Amino acid sequence: xxxxxxxxxxxxxxxxxxxxxxxxxxxxxxxxxxxxxxxxxxxxxxxxxxxxxxxxxxxxxxxxxxxxxxxxxxxxxxxxxxxxxxxxxxxxxxxxxxxxxxxxxxxxxxxxxxxxxxxxxxxxxxxxxxxxxxxxxxxxxxxxxxxxxxxxxxxxxxxxxxxxxxxxxxxxxxxxxxxxxxxxxxxxxxxxxxxxxxxxxxxxxxxxxxxxxxxxxxxxxxxxxxxxxxxxxxxxxxxxxxx
Amino acid sequence: xxxxxxxxxxxxxxxxxxxxxxxxxxxxxxxxxxxxxxxxxxxxxxxxxxxxxxxxxxxxxxxxxxxxxxxxxxxxxxxxxxxxxxxxxxxxxxxxxxxxxxx
Numbered sequence: 001x002x003x004x005x006x007x008x009x010x011x012x013x014x015x016x017x018x019x020x021x022x023x024x025x026x027x028x029x030x031x032x033x034x035x036x037x038x039x040x041x042x043x044x045x046x047x048x049x050x051x052x053x054x055x056x057x058x059x060x061x062x063x064x065x066x067x068x069x070x071x072x073x074x075x076x077x078x079x080x081x082x083x084x085x086x087x088x089x090x091x092x093x094x095x096x097x098x099x100x101x102x103x104x105x106x107x108x109x110x111x112x113x114x115x116x117x118x119x120x121x122x123x124x125x126x127x128x129x130x131x132x133x134x135x136x137x138x139x140x141x142x143x144x145x146x147x148x149x150x151x152x153x154x155x156x157x158x159x160x161x162x163x164x165x166x167x168x169x170x171x172x173x174x175x176x177x178x179x180x181x182x183x184x185x186x187x188x189x190x191x192x193x194x195x196x197x198x199x200x201x202x203x204x205x206x207x208x209x210x211x212x213x214x215x216x217x218x219x220x221x222x223x224x225x226x227x228x229x230x231x232x233x234x235x236x237x238x239x240x241x242x243x
Numbered sequence: 244x245x246x247x248x249x250x251x252x253x254x255x256x257x258x259x260x261x262x263x264x265x266x267x268x269x270x271x272x273x274x275x276x277x278x279x280x281x282x283x284x285x286x287x288x289x290x291x292x293x294x295x296x297x298x299x300x301x302x303x304x305x306x307x308x309x310x311x312x313x314x315x316x317x318x319x320x321x322x323x324x325x326x327x328x329x330x331x332x333x334x335x336x337x338x339x340x341x342x343x344x345x346x
Contacts, residue, residue, distance in 0.1 A: 033326040055245050058254070065258035075257060083249050089256035096264040098292070103268030105288035111273055118269065125265045127296065134289040179336030182304075182311055186332035188297045189312055190319040195290040208291035209298035216299035229295025230288060237291070238284030 017112040019144045027129075027149020030136070034128050035157040037183035038069075040175050042158045045072055046165020052079035056166045063162040067155060068126065070223065071095040098226045102130045106147070109137055113144045124151020128187060135191040203240060208233025307345045311335045 042063065049059045054076075066072055071092040078088050102125060110118040121144070129150040136146050175181055195201070212229025219225065272285065301308050311332045319328035339345045 030325070033329060037329075054250065055247075058246055058250050061246065061251070062254045062257070065254055066261050068261050071257065071261065075253075083253055085249065085253045085256065088253050089260055092257040093260040093264065096261050099261075099264035100268035100271075101288055101292055103265060103270075104272045105268075105285060105292065107269055107272050107285070110269055119266055122265045122269060123262060131289075131293060138289070177341070179311075179333040179338075179340060182308065182336040183329055183333050185297050185300050185304075185308070185312065186315045186329040187325065188293050189315045189332070190325050190328045192290065192293045192297075193316055193319055195293070197290075201287075201290060204287045204291055205294045208294040212295035212298045213302045216302075225299055226292065226295045229298065230292040233291030233294060234284040234287040237287030238280045 017109060017142045017144045019113055019117050021145070023143030023145030024149035024152070026136075026141075026143060027132075027146040027151070028153045029149075030132055030146075031129065031150040031153040034132065034183075034187055035153045037180060037187075038128065038154050039157040039161040040180050040183075041069060042161025043165035043168075044175060045069070045076070046162040046167070047169060048073070048076050049162065050166045050169065052076045053081075054079070054166070056163050059162045059166045060159055063159045064155070066092070067123070067158065068092075068096050068099075069158070095223050098127075098223060098230075099125060101227060101230050102127075105134065106130065109133065109144055109147070117144065121145070121147045121151075124148055124155065126151065126154060128184070129154055131188055131191045135194050138194050200237070200240070204233040204237035207236045305346055307336055307339045310339065 045063070046059055049062070054062070062072060062075075066075075074091050074095050075088045078084055078091060103122060106122075106125070110121060113121070124147055129147055132150050133147045136143075208229040210229075211232040212225045215225035215228045277285070301312050314335050315328050315332035318331040319325070322328065
């Protein structure tokens with residue numbers, strides 16, 4: 001019982017969060033292996049962007065300014081002349097709505113930082129950098145600059161790979177052939193094991209999985225399943241904790 | 244090295260709405276007073292987001308993905324090393340697909 005209380009305190013306490021260059025470096029270091037997989041997918045994006053008619057500079061601009069893989073792939077799927085600008089922007093918004101939940105969850109980390117530190121860090125929020133950051137938090141690490149370092153490593157990999165893929169063409173067509181489609185699942189699975197809080201995690205996780213699978217099945221090609229699954233699981237967690 | 248104006252406009256719009264999604268959730272929960280129950284729910288969010296991200300992936304991946312998932316979790320749990328766990332998972336998927344010929 002006391003162990004659970006201490007653990008809760010640890011998760012909530014944001015007063016001890018620091019923001020140093022060492023944190024940036026730690027973020028870079030912990031993200032290198034993930035950045036490698038991101039690089040491969042960046043190559044694929046570059047190839048597709050070339051087929052859609054984007055110039056290397058345009059690919060770079062998109063990857064650097066948007067920096068959100070799934071939404072960029074979705075946008076390229078809609079990239080025909082004349083350019084359906086509003087449809088592409090709306091699709092981007094919908095695909096990236098899951099960031100809202102991630103940003104809310106990151107508050108224990110970022111809440112104790114200065115505004116400019118938090119809002120510049122959040123530019124680098126992606127599925128991978130966010131998951132790695134929350135993994136650090138679950139381990140009791142408290143350097144708020146970790147997200148920037150993690151995001152920077154992914155940013156360099158993603159933007160450079162896009163340009164390389166656009167320039168070199170179709171060297172990497174099918175990452176799945178090498179099992180690389182599993183790389184991100186593996187990363188998320190690994191980080192998930194560090195977030196297990198014992199029996200009380202079980203029901204929220206089962207509900208999240210069930211709702212996500214059902215939503216993915218009901219709405220193929222969208223990302224709503226992440227939001228719906230996460231919300232359903234967390235609601236169950238919030239109500240079940242009463243004891 | 245050219246940038247078409249319409250392309251630039253599209254990219255700029257994509258960038259703006261994406262940044263809005265990145266800061267919006269944080270901005271909101273940082274601004275309003277949350278009830279204790281919402282606070283508790285937020286604590287579950289990291290885990291449930293991750294579960295929701297991967298569950299459909301694992302569900303539709305069949306036996307290959309299921310086996311690789313078990314191997315990844317066990318390796319990660321034993322070694323506490325992300326790179327090793329990832330390599331074991333990806334390597335097993337490659338092995339099962341390319342060598343064994345599973346789907």
